[in-house]
Amino acid sequence: MRHEKTVAIVTGAGHGIGKAIAAQLAREGAAVGVVDIDAAGGKATVELLIDGGAKAHFVGADITDFAAVEAAFADIAAKLGAVTLLVNNAAFSDAGSLETISLDGWHREVNINLNGTYHCIRAIVPAMRAAGGGSIVNIASVNALRYFGNPSYSAAKAGIISLTQSVATEYGAAGIRCNAVCPGSVRTDNVTWTIRQQKDPDVFKKLARWYPVGRVAEPSDVAAAVAFLGAPEAAYISGAVLNVDGGLTAGMNVMIDDFILEAR
Numbered sequence: 001m002r003h004e005k006t007v008a009i010v011t012g013a014g015h016g017i018g019k020a021i022a023a024q025l026a027r028e029g030a031a032v033g034v035v036d037i038d039a040a041g042g043k044a045t046v047e048l049l050i051d052g053g054a055k056a057h058f059v060g061a062d063i064t065d066f067a068a069v070e071a072a073f074a075d076i077a078a079k080l081g082a083v084t085l086l087v088n089n090a091a092f093s094d095a096g097s098l099e100t101i102s103l104d105g106w107h108r109e110v111n112i113n114l115n116g117t118y119h120c121i122r123a124i125v126p127a128m129r130a131a132g133g134g135s136i137v138n139i140a141s142v143n144a145l146r147y148f149g150n151p152s153y154s155a156a157k158a159g160i161i162s163l164t165q166s167v168a169t170e171y172g173a174a175g176i177r178c179n180a181v182c183p184g185s186v187r188t189d190n191v192t193w194t195i196r197q198q199k200d201p202d203v204f205k206k207l208a209r210w211y212p213v214g215r216v217a218e219p220s221d222v223a224a225a226v227a228f229l230g231a232p233e234a235a236y237i238s239g240a241v242l243n244v245d246g247g248l249t250a251g252m253n254v255m256i257d258d259f260i261l262e263a264r
């Protein structure tokens with residue numbers, strides 16, 4: 001029960017990785033506020049957490065709207081208590097390449113993924129400062145570190161790493177820790193993976209060979225890392241970028257298979 005004193009907000013917890021993060025934190029004792037633009041998904045997650053015996057509360061908000069984020073966070077604090085952990089997980093991408101992206105598409109993805117994350121940080125810092133500290137975990141991506149398609153999303157995720165370092169440095173003395181997690185491919189039904197699976201139903205199976213551990217991630221793999229970074233045992237970890245990528249960015253597995261001819 002590492003999180004029995006935690007009051008968490010998880011953005012985008014109506015689906016996929018955010019839902020797994022909310023469930024893991026709740027299992028470890030946290031009260032969890034869910035903020036999502038999708039009311040049906042967000043409410044379903046909160047029902048799941050409450051059925052499991054946790055305290056939870058849903059507020060619908062679009063993270064690109066700063067006033068809506070402030071109101072949602074105030075509502076959650078009023079229902080669950082002062083927020084000690086913010087997980088910036090909500091995100092969106094549907095734009096595959098520089099060649100095909102529209103100007104609006106570029107702006108939309110930077111706005112949701114980078115500005116939305118900034119809005120949530122800006123909204124939580126005054127309360128965390130007043131409480132003497134807190135923890136923020138930002139979900140970035142391996143796309144922040146190398147190019148794997150989705151250029152606007154990737155630029156926004158790289159910006160999230162810089163933002164993580166700014167927050168960790170500026171607010172460390174206020175007791176606020178801030179870290180980022182970079183997942184590789186995670187089996188979810190988000191918009192990007194839905195498009196890719198429609199083109200190739202075996203996409204996750206094919207991708208497995210790029211991962212030294214031999215598989216893509218499950219949402220629970222990312223949730224485990226977030227629960228650790230947000231817990232008291234990570235008290236001295238701030239400004240870190242933790243790859244949860246099965247070794248993808250450690251080397252060039254498939255290329256090595258092409259030039260090392262003896263069995264590995």
Ligand SMILES: NC(=O)c1ccc[n+]([C@@H]2O[C@H](COP(=O)([O-])OP(=O)(O)OC[C@H]3O[C@@H](n4cnc5c(N)ncnc54)[C@H](O)[C@@H]3O)[C@@H](O)[C@H]2O)c1
Nearest residue numbers: 012014015016017037038062063089090091185186188190
């Ligand atoms: N799935 C992957 O392979 C993968 C890989 C690396 C990083 N990530 C990151 O993990 C996180 C979760 O990804 P996922 O695959 O679970 O995505 P998902 O699409 O399944 O879930 C994202 C959630 O965010 C919500 N959301 C979207 N826009 C919003 C907005 N403007 N305001 C509020 N809520 C909004 C959606 O309604 C949804 O519930 C994201 O930050 C994503 O970039 C995912």
